Amino acid sequence: MTNRERAINLLHYKPVDRLPAVHFGYWSELLTEWAEQGKIPKRLAEGGSRDGSTNDAELDRIIGWDFNWNHTVSGRIGLMPGFEKKVLEVLEDGTQRVQSHSGIIERITPGVVSIPSEDDYLLKDRTAFEELYKPKMQFKPERINLEYFKKFNETRPQDIPVGLHLGSVLGDIRSMVSVLGMSYLLYDEDEELFADIVDTYAEMQYKCAEAVLETGAKFDFAHFWEDICFKNGPLLSPDVFAELCAKHYKKRCDLCHRYGIDVISLDCDGVTELLLPTWFENGVNTMFPIEVGVWGDQFEPARKKFGTGMLGVGGMDKTALRKDKAAVDAEIERMRRLANMGGFIPCPDHRLMPGTKFELVQYYAEEIKKIRI
Amino acid sequence: MSILVEISENLQRGKAKVVKELVQQAIDQGIPVEQILNEGLLSGMSIIGEKFKNNEVYVPEVLVAARAMNQGTQLLKPLMAAAGVKAVGKVCIGTVQGDLHDIGKNLVKMMLEGKGLEVVDLGTDVSAETFVNTAIEQNCQIICCSALLTTTMNVMEDVVKKATEAGIRDKVTIMIGGAPVSDDYCKKIGADIYTSDAASAADAAVNVCS
Numbered sequence: 001m002t003n004r005e006r007a008i009n010l011l012h013y014k015p016v017d018r019l020p021a022v023h024f025g026y027w028s029e030l031l032t033e034w035a036e037q038g039k040i041p042k043r044l045a046e047g048g049s050r051d052g053s054t055n056d057a058e059l060d061r062i063i064g065w066d067f068n069w070n071h072t073v074s075g076r077i078g079l080m081p082g083f084e085k086k087v088l089e090v091l092e093d094g095t096q097r098v099q100s101h102s103g104i105i106e107r108i109t110p111g112v113v114s115i116p117s118e119d120d121y122l123l124k125d126r127t128a129f130e131e132l133y134k135p136k137m138q139f140k141p142e143r144i145n146l147e148y149f150k151k152f153n154e155t156r157p158q159d160i161p162v163g164l165h166l167g168s169v170l171g172d173i174r175s176m177v178s179v180l181g182m183s184y185l186l187y188d189e190d191e192e193l194f195a196d197i198v199d200t201y202a203e204m205q206y207k208c209a210e211a212v213l214e215t216g217a218k219f220d221f222a223h224f225w226e227d228i229c230f231k232n233g234p235l236l237s238p239d240v241f242a243e244l245c246a247k248h249y250k251k252r253c254d255l256c257h258r259y260g261i262d263v264i265s266l267d268c269d270g271v272t273e274l275l276l277p278t279w280f281e282n283g284v285n286t287m288f289p290i291e292v293g294v295w296g297d298q299f300e301p302a303r304k305k306f307g308t309g310m311l312g313v314g315g316m317d318k319t320a321l322r323k324d325k326a327a328v329d330a331e332i333e334r335m336r337r338l339a340n341m342g343g344f345i346p347c348p349d350h351r352l353m354p355g356t357k358f359e360l361v362q363y364y365a366e367e368i369k370k371i372r373i
Numbered sequence: 374m375s376i377l378v379e380i381s382e383n384l385q386r387g388k389a390k391v392v393k394e395l396v397q398q399a400i401d402q403g404i405p406v407e408q409i410l411n412e413g414l415l416s417g418m419s420i421i422g423e424k425f426k427n428n429e430v431y432v433p434e435v436l437v438a439a440r441a442m443n444q445g446t447q448l449l450k451p452l453m454a455a456a457g458v459k460a461v462g463k464v465c466i467g468t469v470q471g472d473l474h475d476i477g478k479n480l481v482k483m484m485l486e487g488k489g490l491e492v493v494d495l496g497t498d499v500s501a502e503t504f505v506n507t508a509i510e511q512n513c514q515i516i517c518c519s520a521l522l523t524t525t526m527n528v529m530e531d532v533v534k535k536a537t538e539a540g541i542r543d544k545v546t547i548m549i550g551g552a553p554v555s556d557d558y559c560k561k562i563g564a565d566i567y568t569s570d571a572a573s574a575a576d577a578a579v580n581v582c583s
Contacts, residue, residue, distance in 0.1 A: 095498075107473060109498050114473040115521060117497050179476050183433030184440070188387045230432075230477075231552050232570050237431045274428075294523065294553050319523065354524050 002159040020066040021365035064365035067160035074165035075208040079136040118178035139207035149215035161220035167205035171226040202248040221263035229270030253283020289314030318348035384417030387437025393444040418487025422572035439483035460491035462582025466517040467495030469528035478519040484575035501531035520551040530562040
């Protein structure tokens with residue numbers, strides 16, 4: 001069997017010869033660590049490892065992974081063009097205030113590896129939306145590389161699953177206005193404007209997906225990114241989320257179904273439980289990456305609640321890969337139990353972080369491939 | 374409806390401009406500053422905090438309520454000293470060294486202020502020495518450390534060690550929180566209090582100070 005067949009079969013409750021060893025990429029700092037330890041060539045650390053890239057594939061071979069689930073392709077589904085990334089100010093302590101491609105102003109301290117602090121944002125009112133953002137949110141033919149997608153079925157990797165990236169209904173907007181800006185706009189200043197932003201952006205991403213599918217390109221799954229939850233659940237009320245977003249999930253998922261794509265995954269960090277009904281009822285059927293280690297998210301309760309239609313990729317506590325063999329063995333056993341439920345592919349529950357032990361990752365990849373279900 | 378109830382209710386709805394206007398009206402009516410603060414602003418934030426703990430409201434409602442409270446307290450601050458209104462206690466707070474993500478820290482800060490505590494906000498990427506030195510210099514009863522990353526949470530242990538070395542460990546309570554942090558981790562590093570959400574952190578801080 002190819003890994004593509006294994007993945008498709010597992011998510012359709014069909015037999016497989018063994019589990020595939022699946023991952024979700026790395027922090028770049030981990031690759032630097034591994035290169036310094038002589039585990040991987042320096043050029044792989046320096047070149048980075050974008051999901052699905054040739055570097056990613058080479059790391060798969062070195063480590064023993066079968067594939068990265070986050071291997072997806074799409075048209076240009078973001079702001080086009082993005083804002084110019086520029087340093088606006090350097091503070092006394094060296095901290096930089098940087099305008100990002102999404103128009104958010106972040107505080108970045110050189111040498112500090114961290115998710116940045118959100119300091120300010122451009123998208124504050126209707127004028128900013130109409131003048132700065134709306135033109136960047138329109139569908140244009142140049143968003144789609146037609147030649148690439150027309151040849152996609154022949155040129156794509158044949159032995160691993162590849163997904164169509166459907167974009168993000170709310171996560172990208174949050175990245176443009178920050179959590180603070182989203183809160184102010186949505187709950188106090190201009191709820192109607194916020195809904196307009198969501199609708200405008202969603203329409204562009206829908207048209208991008210439609211244009212790609214119309215080329216005849218075939219995909220094994222489709223995929224959303226959101227990251228709209230944290231340790232204690234969603235970043236906003238599930239009812240408000242449903243009101244703003246449900247119709248857009250449904251529209252894009254219905255489109256995928258018309259083109260024969262029946263596995264639609266969604267990447268959301270944090271505890272996702274309260275948003276699952278909106279996703280599941282509107283066509284998203286695969287949880288990813290199910291962060292058990294840091295946030296305590298879980299797959300089993302979702303399976304119990306939604307039944308066998310709820311699929312999962314992820315759920316393996318990646319922090320075990322920083323500990324020891326016993327911790328990894330315990331996770332492998334837990335993964336065996338989850339995989340035996342069917343419709344589930346084990347995968348570390350997020351990108352592997354600094355301090356992850358190379359030998360333990362190799363061991364995990366080797367052992368998970370020994371599991372027959 | 375009394376004006377103080379109106380302040381509380383509008384604060385809960387995040388109506389910053391209305392809250393500011395109502396607080397000014399309350400001052401003009403001669404209502405004591407402490408009463409405006411406690412029965413208007415802090416009462417509203419307290420209700421929001423409870424609802425947040427119970428998942429009845431979410432992060433955005435807390436953020437807009439806190440903004441409304443700030444609008445009100447800006448008007449009250451100049452009058453509070455003259456009226457002899459004292460804070461419930463004093464806390465310094467920051468994200469630990471190496472960690473710039475501060476949404477959680479800011480939420481806790483808002484909740485602490487919503488309980489009437491004075492907060493020294495050290496910002497992000499704060500070293501263990503800075504936490505401890507600030508606690509000494511500003512006479513803080515509590516140090517609050519926040520971390521988003523498993524790679525930075527170890528700095529919390531350094532804060533505990535530095536506080537011990539500085540001889541203030543028995544005088545200062547060290548509270549920790551953030552995505553990767555747990556009660557077990559709190560015990561392991563010898564910190565005092567872990568809470569899983571911002572509202573519970575504020576409740577715990579009030580208990581410490583009272």
